[in-house]
Amino acid sequence: MSNKPLTIGLFGFGCVGQGLWKIAEQRSDIQIKKICVKSRHKPRPLPESYFTYNPDDILSDPETDVVVELIDDAGAALQILKNALQKGKHVVTANKRMLAENLIEVLRLQRQHNRAVLYEAAVCGSIPIIRTLEEYYAHQEITAIDGIFNGSTNYILTRVLDENRTYAEALHEAQKAGFAEADPTLDVEGLDPRYKLSLAILHAFGMVLLPEQIPVAGISKIGKEEVRFARQNGLSLKLSVGAVKEGNRIFAYVLPQFVPVAGALAAVRHEFNAVHITGSYTGKQLLVGKGAGSLPTALAVLSDIAALHHNYRYAYTKYANAASLEFTTDVSVKAWVRFSDGSGNHWQAFTKIIGGAANASGQVVVGELPLDKLMALQEQNRVTAVLIADDCTISTLPADATGVMQQVA
Ligand SMILES: NC(=O)c1ccc[n+]([C@@H]2O[C@H](COP(=O)([O-])OP(=O)(O)OC[C@H]3O[C@@H](n4cnc5c(N)ncnc54)[C@H](OP(=O)(O)O)[C@@H]3O)[C@@H](O)[C@H]2O)c1
Structure with a gap:
């Protein structure tokens, strides 16, 4: 791509979209030409002429180089991404849900249309990850x-x-x-x-x-x-x-x-x-x-737009070689598991018990167990499961620590 200002078609003018507008106003290398939003009745801080409610006004505009998708609807966002790539435009998006739920499709579409999809803002906002x-x-x-x-x-x-x-x-x-x-x-x-x-x-x-x-x-x-x-x-x-x-x-x-x-x-x-x-x-x-916020997230979006100036796209190096x-979920984890139900042999899922307590109103077990067993337990309504990081030192176990230990013995 040349050094002429990039012409942007923006979808969404909420928290991040408005942040991007504020940043773009101060720069000469990008120009937001049109903004597509959903509601016709919302008051906007810009003249009505900037806005459209018809995605095609952006997607079919031959002057628009890049579609920046900053809407809060994953289904509509996927459609915008597909249409934009089909029309030969690069896409910058912050929509983690749309991307994660459609990873294979997004990878395929980039290859098929030979266009970039960049999404720095989708993971931890301003952290360049x-x-x-x-x-x-x-x-x-x-x-x-x-x-x-x-x-x-x-x-x-x-x-x-x-x-x-x-x-x-x-x-x-x-x-x-x-x-x-x-x-x-x-x-x-x-x-x-x-x-x-x-x-x-x-x-x-x-x-x-x-x-x-x-x-x-x-x-x-x-x-x-x-x-x-x-x-x-x-x-x-x-x-x-x-x-x-x-x-x-x-x-x-x-x-x-x-x-x-x-x-x-x-x-x-x-x-x-x-x-x-x-x-x-x-x-x-x-x-x-x-990890969020109008200007911090907009900066990540801007950084992707700027990268398009030098034809950047993800090489997916690790994906290509993996x-x-x-x-697997077949790993052992250390966890605290609290059962609001006082009855039952809950601790049997554990391979090692560090301590625990039991009384009529509930049980707590601290110990090691397979991750899939932990997940099966925590899916029950009245069970709270918390991992314990390896570098934690536990000096105080729940008060009546003999309850479970006696029952296990
Ligand atoms: N907020 C953050 O800090 C943050 C951080 C990282 C990533 N993100 C991601 O960034 C994206 C935008 O988030 P946000 O917080 O800026 O959302 P937001 O404040 O809720 O704004 C959403 C915008 O999308 C527009 N919109 C919704 N559906 C649309 C459609 N079908 N066509 C055109 N416009 C549509 C809305 O239009 P109206 O104005 O007409 O309602 C609104 O302007 C989301 O994917 C979010 O997950 C946000």
């Missing part, structure tokens, strides 16, 4: 990628653990501050970070792992028992994502996790995100930053 994995880390084996991929839940957990809010209060505050949606399900149930992890896995390991394959549990079942256990043991609580490569096997998860208060992830508070990348040459490295990778 996709291109970093794709370029900088392409030259070493990555053995793990993990961290905090969702700002809303990190904000809620920080308020609950560090600032003594109840879960309901913290959720309300997150919504008021604009960190959580009115319907917070995608965030608090872990689905949003799971989309992001699916994309990160493609670029880190070269594996297509659809979101529904990745074990997930959110934070909505976290109660005062988990908060007390964390405080008693000098731990923090995060909604952690992780993907680990052992030989040719990869396991992945999105689960609440206790981490040491003195560790790097505990220091990532409120709406901030973090990504640990562990590589064969570098060891572990950490990127921390704003013939024999296998997904």
Whole structure:
């Protein structure tokens, strides 16, 4: 592509779209020609002449080089992406759900139409993770990628653990501050970070792992028992994502996790995100930053648009070379599992019990068990499961620790 200003057709003028407009106004190398939105009746901060309600006004415009898709509807976004590529336009998108749910199709369409689809903003907002994995880390084996991929839940957990809010209060505050949606399900149930992890896995390991394959549990079942256990043991609580490569096997998860208060992830508070990348040459490295927000996310979008100036597209280097990778849930994890139901032999799923408690109103078991058994347990309504990171030291187990131990013996 030449150095003439890129002509952009923008879909969506919400939080990120307006951020991009503000940034673009200050630059001479990009020009947003038209903006397609949905509602005809919303007041807009720009003259009506900038807007259209007909996607074709952008998609069929021969002057438009790049379609920037920043809408909140994954189904409509996929259609926009397909039509844009068919019309020979490059696409920049922030839509993690659309991308993760249609990874194979998105890869195929890029090849078929020989156009770029770039999506830095889709994973952890302003943290430059996709291109970093794709370029900088392409030259070493990555053995793990993990961290905090969702700002809303990190904000809620920080308020609950560090600032003594109840879960309901913290959720309300997150919504008021604009960190959580009115319907917070995608965030608090872990689905949003799971989309992001699916994309990160493609670029880190070269594996297509659809979101529904990745074990997930959110934070909505976290109660005062988990908060007390964390405080008693000098731990923090995060909604952690992780993907680990052992030989040719990869396991992945999105689960609440206790981490040491003195560790790097505990220091990532409120709406901030973090990504640990562990590589064969570098060891572990950490990127921390704003995972959402108008201008931070718009910067990631701008960075993709700027990359198109020099014909950048993802090489998918790891994907091209990853013939024999296998997904597994056959790994052992350390976890806290609380059962609101006091009866039953729940601890039988565990291969090693570190401690636990049982009384008429419930049971807690801390121990090791296979990841698939943990997921089967936590799917039950009245069960809360939290991973325990390897570097946690547990000094205080639940009070009546003899209950379970006696029953196991
Ligand atoms: N917000 C963030 O911090 C953030 C961070 C990373 C990634 N993202 C991703 O960025 C994308 C946009 O998020 P956002 O927070 O900016 O959303 P938003 O504030 O809810 O705005 C959504 C925009 O999309 C428009 N829209 C919806 N359906 C449309 C359709 N079929 N055709 C044309 N326009 C349509 C809406 O039009 P109206 O104005 O007419 O309603 C609105 O302008 C999402 O995929 C999100 O996951 C957001």
